[in-house]
Amino acid sequence: MTGFAGNVRRATDAMRDLFPPTPLLRNAFLSERFGAEIWLKREDLSPVRSYKIRGAFNAMAKHLAAHPDQDSFVCASAGNHAQGVAYVCRHLNRHGTIFMPVTTPKQKIAKTQVFGGDAIEIRLVGDYFDDTLAAAQEFCATSGAHFLSPFDDLDVMEGQASVAVELIEQLGSAPDRLVLPVGGGGLSSGVTAYLAGIGAPTRLKLVEPAGGASLSAALKAGEPVTLPRVDNFVDGAAVARIGDTPFEVLRQTDPGDVLIAPENRICVTIQEMLNIEGIVLEPAGALTIDALVDLGAVIQGQTIVCVTSGGNFDFERLPEVAERAMRYRGVKKYFILRLPQRPGALKDFLALLGPDQDIARFEYLKKSARNFGSVLIGIESGAPESFDTLFAQMTERGFAYRDITEDEVLAEFMI
Template sequence: MPEQVLKRVLTVPVYDVADETPLEMAPLLSQRMQNKVWLKREDLQPVFSFKLRGAYACMVKLTDEQKQAGVIAASAGNHAQGVALAANKMGIKATIVMPKTTPPIKVNAVKRLGAEVVLHGDAFDEASVHANQLMREHHYTFIHPYDDYDVIAGQGTVALEMLRQHPKPLDVVFVCVGGGGLIAGIAAVLKQVWPSTRVVGVEPEDSACMTEALKANERVVLKQVGLFADGVAVAQVGEIPFRIAQTCVDEMITVSTDEICAAIKDVFEDTRAIAEPAGALAVAGLKKFVAQREVAGLEMAAIVSGANMNFDRLHHIAERTEFGEKREAIFAVKIKEEPGSFKQFCEDLGARRAITEFNYRYADSKQAIVFVGVRTEGGRAEQHQLIDSLRGKGYEVEDMSENEMAKLHLRHMIGGKAEGLQNETLYRFEFPERPGALLNFLSRMSEEWNISLFHYRNHSDAYGRVLVGVQVPPVQKDAFEIYLNELKYPFICEQDNPGYHLFLNTH
């Protein structure tokens, strides 16, 4: 199977539409990682993503009849632009089905290239089902984003360029993974020419379909898919990419949203380019690999796969970068409710330590609970030392630095506890960012359930972050569970979250 991919890679005419992108040294990352780090700049393609390689490689083989019928594709954005550009070049009608959560920058780019855009569903898999339905109705030719040998061969030309651009085999190559087309093409080529090169796939923690498939030794369907890295928001890896990965991919790494945000900053500092979340995945994986293995002196490359991101998202990314780099810690700390206690607490933190946040509201005559953000340049080791120091001085400290609810919501809404609430349960939701999402949530809810807390936070992302407290009588718990499952919005029960009991709950 890898041999079949390599033969196609050697003959596919991708440069009719694609550029050969540079393999650039990243001096700042190299210095920090103590390894030589190279960035394969696929963000410099005409559509700011590698996806046009595979799209054109597939479409150039269409028959005259297929060209006349037109093509259709489902995509969260980058494959859509690749298909649209290839169709424009070849004079073919193109219809693209995109999730409603797709960033406008990608939707508008596809329209500018002359394709018809159909918005459907909240994630790629729903868009794909609808695209297949339209294909059957109108007899279009479906251009799959990753589960196709020609598409995989087109993506494999990235590796072919790396072979020419680097004088000797790289030690490790990091590749982002969504449906698996890119890593399948790259791994199939590298493992036949540079068999000693370690190929590492990188996925978000909340969209790790290849990781789970390789663990299970079969393709699995994820129940929920995170939307932050929308370019890799796929519930099931492709069949062909999975089979190739089983023999050609050495390992998988998963990274958090905060680690992705920090990687976006790393790419920017070395290139002055802004990668999209999926585009920076490989860099985040590289950093985590180095930290976990404590390796040095290696030659490493990461594929910067795309740069299609709404500018408005940068606010959220910049905020979370501090956590991804472990340069900010947040704590809940109990201090005495008396004059001078805050000053004493700051002194105990250390006169030179920068406090980034301090939230508090009077609730008790003897004790105050404060929400504190602190700059920590020394990473988690320094944060743990700080916690130990505060506890040694008699403070009760709850570390919130890895607490998702605290980072997204609590820091913006600390203000006391409501009295007299019964049967309250706290949930954190991800709402698809589109008209009607909130109304859908409310209209399905029983009138016997009372919303006791509602906090919404969004930075023009593909989804909104919502924290909701709901009062549900014990006898209706089963009905409420059914409601949650039928709603199909990703959710997490935060009832046992220490932040809830410290700041919001009186019981």
């Protein structure tokens, strides 16, 4: 095997000194739900709970093969890439300097330090990632250290593509469809190039978060573009600009094969996998499973592999996940009520609530006029359709209100 596919095969073999293949497991719950053979490639069970260790290892190993005296490596990351680099630095006995934003949660900093031990130094620089990246690159320019890109590097792409080598060997053949997450494009481009190199008939589906659809934007423009705004909730895949090198591989992708996953729907998937299957996935790790609902009947009877790309989930985020999931399912609404300032007005409103509706938030905002006050109210309900009845009754009784559940600007500042 030669070319890119041959390099991927050799990278996969070399990784066995670092960690065994991650499991490929058939999921009975998803298989029954979608009428297909659904397998999960569990990258959330790698030593650092994500696939990023693969690209970091291959990039460092290949650089050391060409430059054996290189002792210092650098990366800029607040997440899985940092942990992968830290782990590999310790394994290869090389020093790593890992730049992280000052705003990085302490849990992520601590995990990175545990993986790297004495082999790494963590530097907290900048409030935003762009500042962190600039500091890391400046450090490389003055120190002679080698910079390790999280995705925009051919060696990284080769390392990430080892996922495909393993899953085909584990399954015994190439699957009918392979569902991959897309962030900067390292995994998706590497696997795409590998499957093309071996002539596999597998149909690829790529999944991006709605708030970071950089591949879709690049395909539309014909070149990588920088998104004006990114929703960082899916922090492992919310990338403002897809990598130049990965896009050269992905530019021929049919836009119809790129799926967009809404952030709030991803939260429903995270909850389901945790509560039903006991599988802990970070938002990016749940992307491919979440996209199965978009594939629908087309996958029935087929063999599908979903890559669960990461499980580095901070459980302090569970309340936010639950909140977003309820809003997606339509069982939680927020609205601003213009409440008359008279005795009994609040009692009149409360009388409209059904037996399955609870007030989860009640906050006076201000008196907008002498005789009225604005109130922020959050209501949880047993069924989404009950809100239609509630709002109809509110209108009939003369209560003025504004539903702000889906208003991104107001929700960001008020909810």
